[in-house]
Amino acid sequence: MVDRILNRSHAAEAQADNVTAAVWAHVQQARNLKRPHTLELLKAMADEFIELHGDRLFGDDSAIVAGLARIAGRRLVVIGFQKGQDTEENIRRNFGLPHPEGYRKAMRVMDLAERYAMPVLTFVDVQGAFPGAAAEERGIAEAIAKSVGLMTRLRTPIVVVITGEGGSGGALGLAVGDVVLALENSIYSVISPEGCATILWRSAEQSQLAAVAMKVTAGEQHELGIVDAVIPEPGEGAHTDPAEAARLISEAVIEQLDALGRIPLDELVEARFQRYRAYGPFTVADRSAAPPERIGIADRLRGLLAGRANMPAFPGTRRGGSSGHEEE
Amino acid sequence: MPVRLPFRPRRDTYPPDLWTKCPGCSEMLFNKQLEKTLRVCPHCGHHFRISAKSRIEQLVDNGSFVERDDDLQPVDPLGFVDLKSYPDRLVAAQLATGLRDAAVWGLATMGGKPVSMCVMDFGFIGGSMGAVVGEKVARAGEAALAERIPLIIVSSSGGARMQEGTYSLMQLVKTMGVVERVRAACVPFISVLTDPTTGGVFASFAVVGDVNIAEPNALIKFAGDRVSAGTIGDELPAGYARAEFWFSHGFVDRIVTRAHLRDEIIALLGFLAAPPVAGVGEPVGGTGSRPRSLLSALTGVLVGENGDSRNGDSRNGGRGGETNGSRGEATRG
Numbered sequence: 001m002v003d004r005i006l007n008r009s010h011a012a013e014a015q016a017d018n019v020t021a022a023v024w025a026h027v028q029q030a031r032n033l034k035r036p037h038t039l040e041l042l043k044a045m046a047d048e049f050i051e052l053h054g055d056r057l058f059g060d061d062s063a064i065v066a067g068l069a070r071i072a073g074r075r076l077v078v079i080g081f082q083k084g085q086d087t088e089e090n091i092r093r094n095f096g097l098p099h100p101e102g103y104r105k106a107m108r109v110m111d112l113a114e115r116y117a118m119p120v121l122t123f124v125d126v127q128g129a130f131p132g133a134a135a136e137e138r139g140i141a142e143a144i145a146k147s148v149g150l151m152t153r154l155r156t157p158i159v160v161v162i163t164g165e166g167g168s169g170g171a172l173g174l175a176v177g178d179v180v181l182a183l184e185n186s187i188y189s190v191i192s193p194e195g196c197a198t199i200l201w202r203s204a205e206q207s208q209l210a211a212v213a214m215k216v217t218a219g220e221q222h223e224l225g226i227v228d229a230v231i232p233e234p235g236e237g238a239h240t241d242p243a244e245a246a247r248l249i250s251e252a253v254i255e256q257l258d259a260l261g262r263i264p265l266d267e268l269v270e271a272r273f274q275r276y277r278a279y280g281p282f283t284v285a286d287r288s289a290a291p292p293e294r295i296g297i298a299d300r301l302r303g304l305l306a307g308r309a310n311m312p313a314f315p316g317t318r319r320g321g322s323s324g325h326e327e328e
Numbered sequence: 329m330p331v332r333l334p335f336r337p338r339r340d341t342y343p344p345d346l347w348t349k350c351p352g353c354s355e356m357l358f359n360k361q362l363e364k365t366l367r368v369c370p371h372c373g374h375h376f377r378i379s380a381k382s383r384i385e386q387l388v389d390n391g392s393f394v395e396r397d398d399d400l401q402p403v404d405p406l407g408f409v410d411l412k413s414y415p416d417r418l419v420a421a422q423l424a425t426g427l428r429d430a431a432v433w434g435l436a437t438m439g440g441k442p443v444s445m446c447v448m449d450f451g452f453i454g455g456s457m458g459a460v461v462g463e464k465v466a467r468a469g470e471a472a473l474a475e476r477i478p479l480i481i482v483s484s485s486g487g488a489r490m491q492e493g494t495y496s497l498m499q500l501v502k503t504m505g506v507v508e509r510v511r512a513a514c515v516p517f518i519s520v521l522t523d524p525t526t527g528g529v530f531a532s533f534a535v536v537g538d539v540n541i542a543e544p545n546a547l548i549k550f551a552g553d554r555v556s557a558g559t560i561g562d563e564l565p566a567g568y569a570r571a572e573f574w575f576s577h578g579f580v581d582r583i584v585t586r587a588h589l590r591d592e593i594i595a596l597l598g599f600l601a602a603p604p605v606a607g608v609g610e611p612v613g614g615t616g617s618r619p620r621s622l623l624s625a626l627t628g629v630l631v632g633e634n635g636d637s638r639n640g641d642s643r644n645g646g647r648g649g650e651t652n653g654s655r656g657e658a659t660r661g
Contacts, residue, residue: 131551136569137577141531141550145504148532152505153512169488169500169531169550176501190488190497190528195552200410200490213408214493224405226494273505277466279498280459285401285428 024208026217027193029185030164031127033090034239036246038065038080038123041163044246046071049078052112055104058138063094063130064102064174066109068118072254077113079106079174080123083164097130100143103173107143107150119157119257122174125164128192129173144173151176152276155269157260159253162186162218162227163238168195178272179256182218182227183245185237189216226279350374366586375543375586377523379425380432380449383482387590388436388445395434397467400460402429406493414491421452429460430485433468438480439594441601444472447482450524455485457529458492462499465533469506469517476602478516480593483534487527500532507533516600518593521571521580522546535579539596541589542571542580 042049051067053060066079083096090096113120129140151158151174160177166188182188189196189211196210197203221227231252238245260268347356352374362369366386367376378386384393408414422428430452436445446468448455457465465481472479488496510517519537521530523546531550534540542548549569567573574580584592 139579142535144531145535148501149504149508153508169528188494190494191490196490215406276501276505280495281403281405282459283401283403285399
């Protein structure tokens with residue numbers, strides 16, 4: 001409106017606004033509480049599910065569920081985040097924000113998977129780990145680190161499906177796999193858009209811009225090579241037809257498990273390690289071009305006067321040798 | 329005759345290149361004196377943050393550090409722009425620190441023993457971990473594995489680097505993958521947590537050292553301040569998430585002052601040594617890695633391991649960091 005009065009509505013700006021709005025709608029969609037979570041999906045997908053409880057150390061976390069499932073005749077270990085669909089369940093599930101016990105339960109059950117030769121399937125939908133003092137002092141950081149570490153070396157196939165929010169380290173604690181799939185309307189990010197905006201824009205108001213800048217949508221994460229394939233959602237989104245969403249997920253997961261099952265375990269674990277070892281592009285700089293030592297203002301002025309601006313060259317476009325993965 | 333001012337100058341207006349005000353006790357400290365005390369306040373013991381270069385100089389045998397991969401250069405994979413563009417932030421940080429990214433790794437000796445060391449620099453975009461930092465940590469770990477020498481990582485980081493998006497998140501997996509291999513191969517890994525060690529760095533390699541050492545009062549936590557205090561509304565107690573908090577909760581073995589850090593690590597390396605490949609699991613020189621024999625070997629130096637890294641330390645009374653060694657000037661030449 002203001003733009004129109006001031007007569008500065010440019011096509012480019014309008015387009016940028018559209019993109020921001022579309023990305024933000026996508027984020028809201030990913031967070032829709034009516035979306036099916038782990039238990040709802042299992043109800044539709046699994047012929048049989050036996051939930052296992054407790055981390056054998058402190059307690060049972062209700063925000064992460066784990067157990068043994070039979071899907072299309074296959075024995076699987078399934079672990080996933082569980083948000084509630086209404087207020088009452090949400091309170092019981094701690095709004096889907098896990099404590100360390102959740103990740104420790106997950107590790108315990110992954111160990112079962114390895115010993116009894118069952119593949120692991122995880123469903124990721126979490127805003128982040130519970131950020132309060134209770135989680136912190138019981139070692140949420142240690143629990144996530146250990147879980148990530150275990151998943152890098154677990155000797156059984158792991159398929160990860162991001163079903164809603166893939167939020168930060170809390171999500172990563174269950175999101176290391178041989179194959180990472182994502183539902184069409186899901187998001188994956190290193191920090192919540194709100195957190196990112198608070199830190200970099202110094203205002204939570206700019207969450208929408210942060211969401212665009214971090215390329216959080218499933219499609220963008222697929223382009224970056226973080227997600228291997230995007231699973232389409234029925235109709236207006238998974239919540240409109242959970243049964244169909246579960247069928248589509250089931251189909252994609254079974255196809256991946258069949259492929260992974262044919263790979264010898266040693267090769268599988270090595271390939272998984274190498275996949276994550278390769279993430280993150282960088283370049284190898286030309287040694288002479290960059291600042292060898294701290295350059296003071298006087299040196300820079302002197303350099304300027306002498307006609308050789310001693311500024312460091314900024315990164316070229318060539319990517320590092322070990323960055324093959326994201327160049328799909 | 330000195331000029332007499334009609335008023336006392338405000339303490340804050342001392343020239344900053346000569347004096348530093350201690351945030352712990354508000355004492356004005358003469359910078360040259362501060363350098364001599366390894367940037368620790370002689371009055372209240374406040375540990376100032378130090379650069380990666382100074383940290384390395386303080387820890388390793390004089391002149392033994394050989395930097396590796398100093399030519400790794402970050403890129404901007406997302407085309408990230410917030411209030412400034414990511415490339416602008418990188419150039420500003422590079423000019424300010426003289427580093428290409430927030431970590432330095434290389435090979436050195438400590439007390440004559442070779443080590444692989446990676447040190448993070450908080451001055452470079454908050455020591456945040458993007459692809460280059462993750463790569464350097466991973467390469468330091470791989471060098472330790474290949475040479476079967478101890479891995480020492482000194483963390484000082486705000487966490488994952490948001491500007492590199494999920495690629496930074498993947499650095500947690502990359503580094504943990506390597507650390508798991510180091511662990512499986514019985515290669516020692518000493519993690520030093522300094523102020524601050526937060527977010528994704530704390531939630532990956534920093535927390536899983538064979539021995540975790542922290543500097544006094546270092547801020548160590550996973551969730552950001554605003555998140556814990558704001559969204560959840562928990563009242564955060566004083567001293568929350570400081571080194572002493574982690575010591576009493578059993579996640580840090582020892583709290584060691586900067587002056588003793590080098591000796592402490594050297595003492596630990598006297599016990600933790602990678603067995604030769606052929607005899608993995610066999611004790612070396614009668615000490616090995618079994619707690620019993622380790623304890624029985626404790627005669628001259630007291631290196632106890634407090635805390636079991638999970639359920640809290642039952643011996644909260646005994647503070648860590650009581651090894652009384654001097655700085656071992658002899659070995660430093």
